[in-house]
Amino acid sequence: MTRVAVFPGSFDPMTNAHLDVARRASGLFDRLVIGVLNNTKKEPLFSIEQRVALIRECVADLGGHVSVEAFDGLTVDFARTHGAGFIVRGLRAVSDFEAELQMALTNRKLAPEVDTTFLMTALEYGYVSSSLAKEVARFGGDVTPMLPAPVAAALAERLGTRPRV
16 A cells, blocks of 8 residues: 655745655655645745746655645645645644644545644744745845755845855
8 A cells, every 4th residue: 555645835935844844754655746836816936837846856865756746726636636645734833733723624524535644844944934034035134044955046046136155
């Protein structure tokens, strides 16, 4: 029996917290599909194609059982498409839990065969969010502790700033 999980998110951009969760999830499941949500209601900084390419670069060392794909619509439909029995969600703090619990219960109602697995991010990334990283980068701050190197470089290029090291 193959244990397949999806790790969905907008990943605009992928942070070290996301990467930490992906790395650990890749060790728990036989196959991990990182699903990059194409949310037409939001205006992301990076296009869906750019986010997929950046994430592929960041997870290249995790092995062939990890893939990255764009999707839109319901996460449970994306999970079903890939034969996934699990949705992986990262938690940074207790404040994330309420919204994540509501989403997990909704997904469970929509797809009882798909379970949600929560992974706490590593302590050093508990404060990191995509929004915070973009804000720091906009004002020329050092985002290297928050973002994988390829993402930090792409963000600096996109914002027309120079990455601090």
